[in-house]
Amino acid sequence: MNKHGQDLPRVFLxxxxxxxxxxxxxxxxxxxxxxxxxxxxxxxxxxxxxxAFLPDSSAGKRGAHEPxxxxxxxxxxxxxxxxxxxxxxxxRDLVLKLFGGSSGLAVRGMxxxxxxxxxxxxxxxxxLLRFARLELTVQDVGGNQGRKLLFNTRTxxxxxxRLRQAAFEKQDNDAGRGTKF
Numbered sequence: 001m002n003k004h005g006q007d008l009p010r011v012f013l014x015x016x017x018x019x020x021x022x023x024x025x026x027x028x029x030x031x032x033x034x035x036x037x038x039x040x041x042x043x044x045x046x047x048x049x050x051x052a053f054l055p056d057s058s059a060g061k062r063g064a065h066e067p068x069x070x071x072x073x074x075x076x077x078x079x080x081x082x083x084x085x086x087x088x089x090x091x092r093d094l095v096l097k098l099f100g101g102s103s104g105l106a107v108r109g110m111x112x113x114x115x116x117x118x119x120x121x122x123x124x125x126x127x128l129l130r131f132a133r134l135e136l137t138v139q140d141v142g143g144n145q146g147r148k149l150l151f152n153t154r155t156x157x158x159x160x161x162r163l164r165q166a167a168f169e170k171q172d173n174d175a176g177r178g179t180k181f
Contacts (some may be wrong), residue, residue: 008152016071018050020083022151031100032146033118035125037072039080040095040156047153048083050076054117055124066158073124081132095156097138097181098125115132117144138181148178157181 006026013019013029013036021027027049029036034053041047050070057072070076084094101118122141129136138158140147146163161178 008154013049013050015050015053016068018048018079018139019074019078019153020046020048022046022087024152024154025105027151027153028149029151030146032102033099033100033116035098035121035141036097036149036151037073037077037080037116037125037129038151038158039084040094040097040153041084041089042095042156043093044087044089044152046087046089047151047156048080049151049153050080052076052121052125053058055120062074067090068144073121074128076111077125077128077132077139091134096129096134096136097156097158098122098129099137099158099160099181100146100147101141102143102145115141140179140181 008024008026011019011025011027013018013027015034019025019027024045029051031051034051034151036049038052039048044093052072052073053075057075069079101122103116103118116164119142126136149161150159158181160181
């Protein structure tokens with residue numbers, strides 16, 4: 001296997017989805033104000049990732065339909081943790097990382113308003129993980145640039161490329177592969 005997991009099966013994670021990988025998989029997604037939380041279990045070589053785009057499911061429960069479970073940060077994290085519990089992963093074995101939550105161009109100057117969904121998504125993820133007594137090992141959040149993310153479910157490695165005007169900005173000397181976390 002090469003160092004970026006290029007020979008692994010690939011999955012593109014859509015907005016509002018979660019992926020639980022018991023077989024080694026390379027998961028990619030693109031984030032703006034959305035956040036991705038990765039959970040990895042080094043001892044077992046399994047990982048999970050969500051792509052949540054709104055912080056709180058309580059607003060979505062007003063209608064007749066239940067929300068898409070990974071659309072919201074709160075229900076996505078709950079779902080991921082419950083999935084890890086079902087396969088017998090002790091919470092102390094989880095390695096957690098948080099990415100995304102950019103403010104984007106539309107809310108410049110309103111970074112601390114209720115319209116800054118990216119900031120609210122970040123705050124919700126941090127709050128829920130603190131409540132669950134779980135610590136983030138890596139965070140690459142905020143700012144005003146989107147991110148393309150690659151997550152290797154076997155190793156827990158995450159590569160990030162910052163997006164700038166539909167082009168990828170090189171972040172390191174790794175042949176343009178982005179920053180590894």
